[in-house]
Amino acid sequence: MKIDIITVVPELLESPLSHSIMKRAQDKGLLTVRTFHLREWAVNSYGQVDDYQYGGGAGMVMMCEPLANAIESLQKEQPYDEIIYMTPDGSTFNQSAANELSMKENLLIICGHYKGIDQRIRDMYVTREVSIGDFVLSGGELAAAVVIDAIGRLLPGVLNDETSALFDSFQDNLLAPPVYTRPADFRGQQVPPVLLSGDPKKVEEWRFEQSLERTRQRRPDLLEGQE
Ligand code: ADE
Structure with a gap:
């Protein structure tokens, strides 16, 4: 471009x-x-x-x-x-x-x-x-x-992981879910266990639920006419 x-x-x-x-x-x-x-x-x-x-x-x-x-x-x-x-x-x-x-x-x-x-x-x-x-x-x-x-950043080949733009906030009129990295325990605050489960389907479901909940709470306007 x-x-x-x-x-x-x-x-x-x-x-x-x-x-x-x-x-x-x-x-x-x-x-x-x-x-x-x-x-x-x-x-x-x-x-x-x-x-x-x-x-x-x-x-x-x-x-x-x-x-x-x-x-x-x-x-x-x-x-x-x-x-x-x-x-x-x-x-x-x-x-x-x-x-x-x-x-x-x-x-x-x-x-x-x-x-x-x-x-x-x-x-x-x-x-x-x-x-x-x-x-x-x-x-x-x-x-x-x-x-x-x-x-x-949306042009094909620009982002290293081609799929990552697909999960940005707003791509499906949803905000992105929370993300975590190491350590699993930070000053007593735990990473949600599902993310450590190694079960990709469960992780995907959890992320979708979190996205939906975050959008409901912060940007209900994005969901109007969708739910
Ligand atoms: N120029 C000045 N303010 C602007 C705005 N909010 N968006 C785009 N262009 C601008």
Whole structure:
């Protein structure tokens, strides 16, 4: 999968995407992430990419022309399956959106800053608007890193144990069960005996029950219409 990102602060994306599983995905050639500084398509020699908003009010707006030129010149290299704009007024990202996006080949992500991007760019080019939650970040970069991480780990071959993403929280609209490692007795706190039983069927049943119970208690909304 290839993901291109248009940003005014590429530095914010560097660290989250160059360690651990995201690094492995890129080293293995399963994921290619490229960042493009919007300034490359600035309208003047000052590198201007934002301007005052019509109608007045505090905060700058990212201009149409640099964004349109950036999008169109990148599109000439390859068509995109989706052009995504990171914004708090987008639809809330979740595991099912991650699953869906992980099946695409080429994505372009636009990170907003200041007051956001001119509405006409959203109308003309953007195919999906994504929020990572009901709070406002200073820009779309950290949100984009979150989305790319969630998608990238789902790509076949990225996780060592291919099956492990299948048991993540949310994969079946259930939260993940509790997990334990050695020692079996930690300061008098015991690992549930079933996990030491060596009976895979019993372990699976127990994990499913725990998932269900945890979901009932913490996120009953996930079970609505299912039970
Ligand atoms: N940009 C600023 N806040 C955001 C959010 N919550 N989700 C996505 N992009 C954003």
